[in-house]
Amino acid sequence: MPKYIVTIGLEVHAQLTTQSKMFCACPVEFGAEPNTLTCPTCLGLPGALPVLNEGAIEKTILTGMMLGCVTPPIVKWDRKNYFYPDMPKNYQITQFDLPLCVGGGVPLYDLAYPKDAQKSIASPGKVVKLTRIHLEEDVAKSTHHDKFTTIDFNRAGTPLMEIVSDPDIDSAEEAFAYLTSLRQILIYGGVSDADMEKGNLRCDVNISLRPEGQTELGAKIELKNLNSMSAVRRAIKYETERQTEALNRGEKLIQSTRRWDDDRGETTLMRTKEDAHDYRYLPDPDLIPLRTESLVARMRPQVPELPHEKRDRFESDYGCSAYDAGVLASEKALAAYYEAAVAADTKVPAKKLANWVINDLLGILKDSEDGITACPVKPEALSALVAFVEDGKISNNQAKEVFAEMFANGGSAGEIIKAKGFEQVSDTGALEAIVEQILAANPDKVAEVKGGNDKAMNWFTGQAMKASQGKANPKIVTDIVRKKVLG
Numbered sequence: 001m002p003k004y005i006v007t008i009g010l011e012v013h014a015q016l017t018t019q020s021k022m023f024c025a026c027p028v029e030f031g032a033e034p035n036t037l038t039c040p041t042c043l044g045l046p047g048a049l050p051v052l053n054e055g056a057i058e059k060t061i062l063t064g065m066m067l068g069c070v071t072p073p074i075v076k077w078d079r080k081n082y083f084y085p086d087m088p089k090n091y092q093i094t095q096f097d098l099p100l101c102v103g104g105g106v107p108l109y110d111l112a113y114p115k116d117a118q119k120s121i122a123s124p125g126k127v128v129k130l131t132r133i134h135l136e137e138d139v140a141k142s143t144h145h146d147k148f149t150t151i152d153f154n155r156a157g158t159p160l161m162e163i164v165s166d167p168d169i170d171s172a173e174e175a176f177a178y179l180t181s182l183r184q185i186l187i188y189g190g191v192s193d194a195d196m197e198k199g200n201l202r203c204d205v206n207i208s209l210r211p212e213g214q215t216e217l218g219a220k221i222e223l224k225n226l227n228s229m230s231a232v233r234r235a236i237k238y239e240t241e242r243q244t245e246a247l248n249r250g251e252k253l254i255q256s257t258r259r260w261d262d263d264r265g266e267t268t269l270m271r272t273k274e275d276a277h278d279y280r281y282l283p284d285p286d287l288i289p290l291r292t293e294s295l296v297a298r299m300r301p302q303v304p305e306l307p308h309e310k311r312d313r314f315e316s317d318y319g320c321s322a323y324d325a326g327v328l329a330s331e332k333a334l335a336a337y338y339e340a341a342v343a344a345d346t347k348v349p350a351k352k353l354a355n356w357v358i359n360d361l362l363g364i365l366k367d368s369e370d371g372i373t374a375c376p377v378k379p380e381a382l383s384a385l386v387a388f389v390e391d392g393k394i395s396n397n398q399a400k401e402v403f404a405e406m407f408a409n410g411g412s413a414g415e416i417i418k419a420k421g422f423e424q425v426s427d428t429g430a431l432e433a434i435v436e437q438i439l440a441a442n443p444d445k446v447a448e449v450k451g452g453n454d455k456a457m458n459w460f461t462g463q464a465m466k467a468s469q470g471k472a473n474p475k476i477v478t479d480i481v482r483k484k485v486l487g
């Protein structure tokens with residue numbers, strides 16, 4: 001049997017975070033009573049005229065800038081004709097030959113891959129090329145019941161940004177990394193909430209197989225209805241196997257669209273695919289072409305620090321390891337939390353705070369409902385807790401207990417340390433008295449320490465800790481023992 005090369009392209013629809021719809025002033029809102037956020041324009045009534053939403057155009061141009069795309073000097077809007085109840089005017093306003101952004105790419109970095117695939121990345125540092133990003137209107141939402149279908153027009157006319165990649169993705173793992181990285185960048189730019197579960201990021205996958213040695217791509221098969229990252233990965237794996245088996249049986253694959261069934265873990269045929277010319281794209285006579293020069297100039301300074309730039313800065317400025325910097329920069333809110341903690345007290349080492357955020361904070365958040373933005377321990381409070389450890393006032397283990405308490409019931413580190421009686425005795429006079437007693441009672445051990453036995457030294461420290469009921473500062477105790485025995 002021949003070996004097959006898999007080629008994948010992704011089309012991602014991202015709902016923009018605008019307050020109003022693409023071509024009318026109706027508000028964009030999730031979860032409102034059905035059909036309450038509508039007007040003649042977004043209902044598609046005859047004669048209603050569209051008016052461009054400038055904010056949506058700005059956000060799309062900004063997205064293009066974050067992804068290294070170029071915005072053509074003139075863009076325009078086109079009608080994509082089709083018949084479906086979710087689009088009663090029988091065309092969708094979208095962009096055909098002059099989209100807002102062309103070219104660019106999405107960087108795939110190691111931590112964006114699925115955890116189990118991070119050790120075996122085929123093309124480290126790969127950047128997946130983009131074809132284009134265009135802006136269009138969303139359609140209404142149909143819900144199919146047993147014997148009838150209901151339609152909610154609240155979603156109709158919501159600004160949708162469609163990000164189309166080149167057929168430049170080689171595996172299910174790369175597709176996963178692509179979506180992870182793209183999501184992060186959209187969130188960094190504040191252009192979309194990019195939450196797949198909520199449907200504001202929707203993904204279609206184009207996948208084709210061709211025998212090794214053949215340059216022409218195989219039949220393009222489109223997968224629809226992928227609404228989670230894991231669904232994308234599983235659907236690509238399933239479809240790769242299905243197509244491989246079909247080709248091995250001598251079947252000829254034809255261009256088609258298939259639906260992914262997440263529960264059954266398989267794809268089924270929806271329709272054999274129409275080509276672009278079937279949609280009879282034509283320029284929308286209600287919307288004139290747009291010059292982009294001044295918009296581009298306006299958006300250029302708005303480009304935020306991007307995830308990979310933040311990663312590099314966390315490594316160079318804060319001494320984070322590459323892994324820690326990657327985790328911290330992976331989410332905008334997490335990065336902001338970390339930086340607020342670092343800024344709260346510059347005497348607390350940033351590297352130590354990174355450990356606390358990644359190991360303790362993320363660990364505890366994983367088991368709770370709260371995300372980082374609703375975290376009950378504020379960055380300043382975490383910094384104050386770590387400062388107690390750094391000053392030798394409490395041990396690391398005690399700090400972990402205090403942290404758990406802060407997370408569960410609130411309160412400051414200082415209050416909890418006091419309430420738990422964790423304050424270490426650093427009063428040298430009191431500690432000297434304790435040590436002297438122990439030394440006097442154990443002359444044989446004193447001799448061992450003098451003979452250079454480190455274990456005996458530790459034994460004294462342990463005894464002094466015990467005598468102080470765990471409150472002695474171990475570092476100070478060791479210093480006293482050393483001074484008293486060795487002089």
Ligand code: ZN
Pocket residue numbers: 021024025026037038039040041042043157
């Ligand atoms: Zn409307």
Ligand code: MN
Pocket residue numbers: 013136162
């Ligand atoms: Mn589209």
